[in-house]
Amino acid sequence: MGSVGDNARVIAGRYRLDARLGRGGMGVVWQATDQFLGRRVAVKELALDETLSDADAEQQRERTLREARAAAQLRHPHIIVVHDVVVQNDHPYIVMELIEGGSLAGRIARAGPMGAREVARMGIGLLGALRVAHAAGVLHRDIKPANVLMEDTTGRVVLTDFGIAQVSGATTLTDTGSFMGSPEYTAPERMSGERTGPESDLWSLGALLVTAMTGESPFRRDSIGGVLHAVVYDEIRPPPAAAPLLPVILGLLERDPQRRLGTVEAERLLRTYVETGRMPSTPAGRAGGQPAALPVAGPGGYSPTYRDLPVRRPGQSAGPSRRRRRAMLIAAALVAAVAGAGVSAALLLGREDNGGTPPLPTQSAQTKTVSPSPSPTPTVTVTRGSRTPKPSTPEAPEGYRVTKDPRGFTLAVPEGFTREVDGPRVFYISSGGTFRIGIKESAPEPGGPQAVQRRADAKGPENNPGYRDGEVTETSHNGRPAALWQFTWDGFTQAEGARHTYDLCWEEGGRMFDVWVSAPLDKAREGRRYFDTAVDSFVRR
Structure with a gap:
């Protein structure tokens, strides 16, 4: 989370964006200050699809604002209060009450x-x-x-x-x-x-x-x-x-x-x-x-369904x-x-994108990607293609290969990356060690992924020289609670220089998984693409 500074952005001449609370495919949510009323608020900075034509982008913007204004008319104790809807530099923002608490x-x-x-x-x-x-x-x-x-x-x-x-x-x-x-x-x-x-x-x-x-x-x-x-x-x-x-x-x-x-x-x-x-x-x-x-549930944990119940409405036939x-x-x-699309199921599921880098394009034809929802649970992109991947096997984008690791998982890694093992951790490393993809499987830890990443963040200065800009974000992976930790550090040697790390932790099948990518700071965007592909293609065998 960032800190308040003299150069904090102010939108509509009124709302000062103090600190980022979270980021998703539909935009960034900020903790902000309404300088006119002197109260704290939440501001959602909506992301627009940059691939759209000007006319389509304008239509999307107008639809978004129309729906936001409709939501702003709703008044109920259990509905978020929308204070304002503003546009600055053709960019829409929604100003809402700030809820002190998690999801x-x-x-x-x-x-x-x-x-x-x-x-x-x-x-x-x-x-x-x-x-x-x-x-x-x-x-x-x-x-x-x-x-x-x-x-x-x-x-x-x-x-x-x-x-x-x-x-x-x-x-x-x-x-x-x-x-x-x-x-x-x-x-x-x-x-x-x-x-x-x-x-x-x-x-x-x-x-x-x-x-x-x-x-x-x-x-x-x-x-x-x-x-x-x-x-x-x-x-x-x-x-x-x-x-x-x-x-x-x-x-x-x-x-x-x-x-x-x-x-x-x-x-x-x-x-x-x-x-x-x-x-x-x-x-x-x-x-x-x-x-x-x-x-109610009977012996053996059986829970009834409507197929178990003979009741139907008067005059209704037995069939659907x-x-x-x-x-x-x-x-x-x-x-x-979906089953016949030339994209792995993992790549069809959108995730929180906390680094702002879009996922790599697939090789399937006639693909239209929808930005994921701003919260951790994934969105669906229905993609039509011609090839059918093997069950439970990710498809490698161009320039990648699918590797079935001896540790019991499969993922797509860039061509030319070589495998190394360090205790419980498996690495796939580029030539010269510029980029490092890490994978670790372990037993679940108290508090789940979020607590694990927060503890790692607290120990960041101890384990990573020059640790700074650490941030832990609650998200999800394949519908399961997850936590994304990213930070910058000085690298292990002066010659190596500053690096940026993306690290996703989640639980699945009674085990905890960690996938991370470390990249030179000036190549963090490329590292993010490697990270997204590794996470999206990861399959536990």
């Missing part, structure tokens, strides 16, 4: 799953927020743990980042074949490219409630194709830990939007649970199609509706397009 994603990563009553209270607040937004015709479209803030002093939960929010009625699968959102929290009808409404946000909330209670999204898989298949086809079986709120969860995760549990009913059920500790039955046959009673069959067919084509 739900960070809370889960640090402390693990939450209790059922705490999750129910959170759900009530978020349902109230969505009710207000939907009444105003605003859809959020990216509800996930990283977009829920938790205020330290009050415990208030706040729904933030309406950055890809959209006025209801607009499509979500664009003419270019691009898709925005976080796949593990995206409703099947949105995956299918159908016109969506408030029900899609409610599906996302259902997935979020499961994550809060169990520590993991119910649709987490090892590849984007797996995620899409899980959302559209797989039986939905929340883990036993979700049993106390199962009627609400299964109601929200109903694949048919017309049968999905509504805001009012979901809030009623959660309030009753908070007050009594018991989940009431829901009347069969009502709009929303929920059964009169849902069984024509609308749902159409959605499933479109989604099947979408899954097939």
Whole structure:
């Protein structure tokens, strides 16, 4: 995090950008000072796609501002307050209240799953927020743990980042074949490219409630194709830990939007649970199609799904509706397009880009990349190509090769890099040692990736001569909590000169992984490209 200085930028003649709080594909979030009112605020500096034509860039800017202004009209205790929307030098900024506290994603990563009553209270607040937004015709479209803030002093939960929010009625699968959102929290009808409404946000909330209670999204898989298949086809079986709120969860995760549990009913059920500790039955046959009673997890940890429940609405046939069959067919084509694309699943998943360097272009034809959401959970880019990579094998961009390391992982490394081993660490090093890619696998450590990186940052001066500009950012990797640590240091020798290091840490399959790249300071941008490719192509075998 930077420090306040005399030359701090001031936008709109009023908001002084004091320190950077985080960075994502949609822009940078700053801690700022409203010099007119003398209060601290958060300012999101929105990133615009520099590859667009002037006309398309102007259209994107106007759409962004229109949607931000719509979000600014929303008033609810659990919706982030938007104070102002300004433009300076053709660049849009959103000025918001500053929430002192981390995200739900960070809370889960640090402390693990939450209790059922705490999750129910959170759900009530978020349902109230969505009710207000939907009444105003605003859809959020990216509800996930990283977009829920938790205020330290009050415990208030706040729904933030309406950055890809959209006025209801607009499509979500664009003419270019691009898709925005976080796949593990995206409703099947949105995956299918159908016109969506408030029900899609409610599906996302259902997935979020499961994550809060169990520590993991119910649709987490090892590849984007797996995620899409899980959302559209797989039986939905929340883990036993979700049993106390199962009627609400299964109601929200109903694949048919017309049968999905509504805001009012979901809030009623959660309030009753908070007050009594018991989940009431829901009347069969009502709009929303929920059964009169849902069984909880049985022997062996089995959790029921709607396929286990014979209840259906009066006059409804046993098979799926024509609308749902159409959605499933479109989604099947979408899954097939992703599975057949000439890009590895890891490269299809966007990540936090804290270094400002775009990912390397792929070799697939007709590719349109969508910037990831400003929070840690990844976005999807639907890419159409011709070649099909081998399962679980990353595809090497031009100038790279895929290496299957003896330590049990696979990744793409630049041609000419050679392998070296130093205890538990594996290095791939360029000629002369200019660039160094490091990989380490270890047992999980207390506090998770964020705590590990913060401890490393604290020991930075001890382990890295001339350590400076250290920064740890909460992010995610393949949908799992992660932390990015980057810093500058003097190098091991005077002749070597100053260097910059990018280091990503995450947990997967009960193990902790660390991937980093060290590069000369004047070649940090090139080092960032090596880093992004190493992380995006990394596969544990």
